[in-house]
Every structure is written in structure tokens, then in C-alpha cells.
Amino acid sequence: GALHDSAERGPHAPKCHPETRTAVQRDIMSWIRHGEEDDAPRRVLWLSGPAGSGKTAIAGTLADECYKTGSLAASFFFSAFAGSANRRVKKPLIPTLVYRLIQHKSIGGLKEEVLTVIEDDPGVFERHMDQQIEELVLKPFRKLAGRSNRRDWPSVIIVDGLDECQGDSECSGADAQKEILYTLSRAGADPAFPFRIIIASRPEPAIRHFFSNSPSLALNIFLDDKYEPDADIRLFLNAMFSDIRRRFNLPSTWASKDVVDLLVDEASGQFIYAATVIR
Template sequence: MASSFNKAHDFRIDNFNNIVNVNHSADPLSKLEARIAAGAIHDSAERCDAPKCHPETRVAVQANLYRWIVDGDGEVEQPKKIKWVTGPAGTGKTAVMGSLADRCAKNGVLGATFFFASWSASMGRRRKTAFVTTIAHQLAQHRKDLKSAISTAMDNNPGVLEKNLHVQMETLVLAPLREVVHQSEGPGLRGAIIVDGLDECEAEQYHDTSSTGPRATPTRTNAQDQSEILQVLQAASLDPHFPFRILIASRPERVFREFFDPEINPISFAQKLDLNVEHNADADITLFLEAQFDLIRRRFNFPSSWPSRGTIPTLVENASGQFIYAATVIRLFDTSHREAPKALLEAILNMEATRKATSNPLEQLDALYMRILESSPDPPLSVQWIHAIAVCSQYIVNAPAFNINMLLQTDPESNEAEHLLGTLHSLIRIPPHSDQTTAAYGFYHKSLLDFLKDPGRCGKLYAEHSERGVFIWDAFVR
């Protein structure tokens, strides 16, 4: 008997290199589930250590957003169903969205979530392909009548998974919602759809087939795919039967500034919340640092006078509203850094002495990154490893740390990875040695890679794109 792999139309390889059963007799929702990005959902295993708001911090902004989700904006005739939450790197957007998603889920007002991540080993979290299917699959768990309507839509439109996002949204989300709204006798649907990190969505790798060169040129840009998702969400929000509030969190990149600019996009459909402007983070960063230093003090049995008066205000000033700065400082104490805690804190504070008169909010974060990287015995080589880890994680799904180590180290018998990365645990998620054959490297925040790709910020540690390519190429051919 021929194997099922040989039966026409029973199986195929999807965009995530998975074998998917497409037999029309299969459960429609199972076919849908095979095409979702499970790691992008707020409570997925992949996001188990994702940033969340420290207790009692970001209370005002979370309350603002939750109140908007539940009560709206007070506009009866033309309610705004989309809110754009923005701010530069490090302002805590993902932490706020993660904590808000948990609160909404606990209170039964969470429709769906999608957390993009350009550093993720999961292709589904980096590209648009699984965006609508992941949203639809979560909505199908919301209520039985909606689940039935989405299942019927899948069964009646078996080719929808190969259509563009607009068709998928209409077929798998909007049409089933209209059906449920017209037929339902129960309470109305409501809640939030939360989309985080949309600026990290990368372009699908379509290629120009007319190209005669050795490599075809991608025909899409990141901004185009991000704009497509924005347009799909806008169309959904304008449907009178669409009952959900949509929260979109991203950095203020041009595609978002223009899309949410009412003078450029005249349809008044969204509100804007700038975390860097409308919510002063200093009080929350202070609370976070006080709680964390209290834990450190008890862990090392330090006296109550440590850290000295003025330490936390100085760190808060250095943070310039950047939660990532405060979090990175604390991780230094949590990762068995080679320096004693008191000496380490003194060294961090002494960076203030070299601070220039500038309004650049990233200056102290950059100085902190530089100091941590320079603690490596060979900083330039460590930076090359970081770039290579990022590339391997992007193109090799869930590449184990062990495999990357074997690829990059020059001596298979050496422990080069520990030698180069041993002091960088506050920047890189490094699996324990016992788990490295299965667990992957990761980055705590995309801002590290932003820093290393900007010569104006990382200075002497900058490696040209060609240098990074040669380093990886040499690793493959030696």
C-alpha cells in the first residue's frame, strides 16, 4: 500500500516547513490549527519568560487601556475601535501588552493576541503568514456559536488558507462574526484583540521570478507587510458587526506614523497612546528598582543601608524612561556576574562620570551595553557570535545552542561559547549546559541588535554587514 505521502492532495509542506494534512475530510478547525503561530499567543510556552509589568507598576497605563477595552471612548456614533500604543525601544510596550492580555483573559474579555518577535526562532512570529489564522483560531475558542461559524467557513472555503490576509479576514473572522451577531440570543461579544511588536514583522520572502541572477530579489519590504496588516485591521474595525477593540503596539516607525496620521489617512478610526509622553515612567522604574534591590540585599545579606541614598534616583535618571535599562541592570546581579555585587553597582554608577550633556535617552543604555560587552575576554569576537546567533535563529528554526556552538567555535574540543559569552547572560538567554542540545539562544530585547548594527552607538564594536557575512561563511566552510 502506498504511504499517505504519495496520495494526491492529502499532504503538503506549509510555509513553516510542517507537513500539513489537507484532506477535505479532516476536521476544518484542525486544518486551521495547523496554520497558526502558536508561539505568538500571549500565554504560549515560547513566551513563558516574556517581560511583564512588575506588580504595582504601569498601573495607570494598564487601567487606561483596560477601561477603553471595556467601556470604549464614549463616542456613540463613531466609536474608535483601534488604539495605537507606541514609544521608543525600551519603554515597556511588550510588558504592558503582556500584562494587559493576562488581565483581559482573567476577566473574560480577551478575544485574541499576536506577539510578533523578529528574534524568535519561530517563523510564524516573524512574518504575516499566520496572522489572521492565529486570530481566527483563538476567536473560535471564544464561544461555541463562533467556533461553529468559523469551522463552517473553513469547510466551505478550503482554499482560504492560500489567500491573502484581506480574504482570510473576511472569510474566517468577519463573515462568521456577522452570522453570530444576527443569530445569537446570548450576550453580545466584546473584548480585545492585542497585537504587539508589529514593527518587528518581516517581509515574506516572495521572489522576482524574472530575475536572471543567482538569487532572486525579494519583491516585498517589511513596511509593506506591516502596512497590509494595518489595513486588514482597519477594515475589520470599520465593519459595524465587529465587536472587538484592537490594540496595536509598535515603535513609532514611519509606516505607523503615516498610517495613524489623520491628515494622511483621513478615516478617523484610531487613538494614539505614546508611553514616552503621556505616562511618566520614573515612578514605576523607582518602584521596580526598590523591590529588586530589596531582593538582592536579602540574597547577599547586605545591610539595610545598601544601596546608598541617591543610588536609585541616579539609576532612574540614567534610565530616561527606559525600562530596558533598569531591567538590564538588575539582570547583571541575577546572572552570577564575575564582579562582586557592590563593586558591580559602583562600576555602573561610575558610568555617570563620563556622561555627556545630551538629550539622547539611549545614551546610558548604550553605555551599559558597551560595558557588559567589554567584560568579555574578546569583545569583537563576542559581537560576531551575537550577530551569528541572530542570523542562525532567523533562518534555522529552533536551532539548538549546541549546534550553533559547533558551527562557530574554531576548536570542536574547546568551550569557546562559555569563554566568549560567559559574562553576557544579562543580554542573552543562554541555556544551561545540560539543555543546550535542545534549547536555543535568545535575546532579552531587540534593542541589543539595534545597538550593534548602529556604528554611531556601538563605536569600535561595530562590524560591517560584509564582515558579519564573512564570519558566518567561514564558519560553514571550515
């Protein structure tokens, strides 16, 4: 249920309204496609912002776009409110990413390498995360080096809602989040690992501390006023009110500019406020 297109997330999973959040999406897509050309390339991008700022909608929209173009390698969407416990804890993360990776026919030989590992060691999924990614991802990709054309491979992994990953009997939520960050950053630093990684989360202390201690690891995009959320929220509200006017045959003066201005002001950059008003 954690995949971007899973039935559990459904057709109403958060996505960006058309023509909104275009600047931040453009910046991230540019990093996915051309990030290796930067003076100091970074394999990880941290998309952060306060609750309700639209991180999951942006991640979902990016996942859809990358899937259409063949550049989405894998995705995982954590959710503290999901019906399935598998979207609230760390254990399914690596198996889910591996499952998606071996579906790509363009990565010739990967499926066979991974299945051999699982046949030889069925308990591999019970290991620590860093051991799982070593055995199921890094070692297989080292064996594939030079065997197929990497230009045809997908290029990005998206992990959303990291701050919503909860603890289990073994560790706290903060410790689970740090373990995930350590595991993914270690993979990103390995020359055999061919993917860029997008991590979206609130700037919770454990996550913020991890990235602040490794400033050269990740490109940080924070959803603040630089990305003009007010203009996007206004566009969203006007489009939704126009739709409501058509559906209920309301006068064109309904939901005046003053009302929209007030709602934009009240939203304070939080898309979730505008979406709640419309609902």
C-alpha cells in the same frame, strides 16, 4: 508561539512589575470597557513608544488581565528575536487570531461557521490577508448577528510588536506592516466585527504614516513623560534591590538612594535599561 500564554513566550515573558505602569493600564482598560461611550468612538488603540519603553510588558499584562476577566478575544505577539519564524512574519497572524476566536464557547455558532468555510475552501489560508479576514471572521460574524448575546462575548484583540513583523519573499517588512494595519482597520470599521483592537509598536515610519493619514481611526497612546516612567522605574529598582538584599544578606544601606537616582536618570524613561541593570 505567538499567543500571550504560549510556551515559547514562557513564564518570563515581559510583564509590568506590580504597581508600575498603572496609569496607562487604567487608561487602556477604560477604553476597552467604556470606549463605545466616547463622543467619537474609535475601535483601534495604538500604543506606541520608543524601544525599551515597556510596550510589550504592558501588552502582556493587559492580555493576562483581559484573559482572567474573559474579555480577551485573541492575541498575537510578534518578535524579531523569537526562535519560531512564525512570530516574525505576517502569514500566521489571521489563522492564529481565528484559532483563538473559535475557542470561545460564549460565541455560539462561530466555530461551526468557520470550519464550514475551511472545509469548503481549504486554500483560504493562502489568500491575501483582507480576504482571509473577510471569509474567516467578518462573514461568519455577519451570519451570527442576532443569534447570541454579545454581552457575553470577549471584547478585545491585542497585537503586539507590529514593528517587528519582517518581510518575506513577497514584500518588505514595511509593506507587511501596512497590510496588517489595513486588514485590521478594515475589520474594525465593519459593523459585524464586535471587537476592539489594541496594536502596540514602535512609531516606525510606515506605521506612523498609516495612523497619521487616518487620524479618526485610532486612539493613540504614546509612552512619554505624561505616564511618569521615572517613578515606575524607581519603584521597580527599589523592589528589585530589596529582593537582592534579602537573598544575599546585604546591608540595608546597599544600593543607596543616590545610586537609584543615578540609575533612574540614566534610564531616561526606558524600562529595558533598568531591567538590564538588575539582570
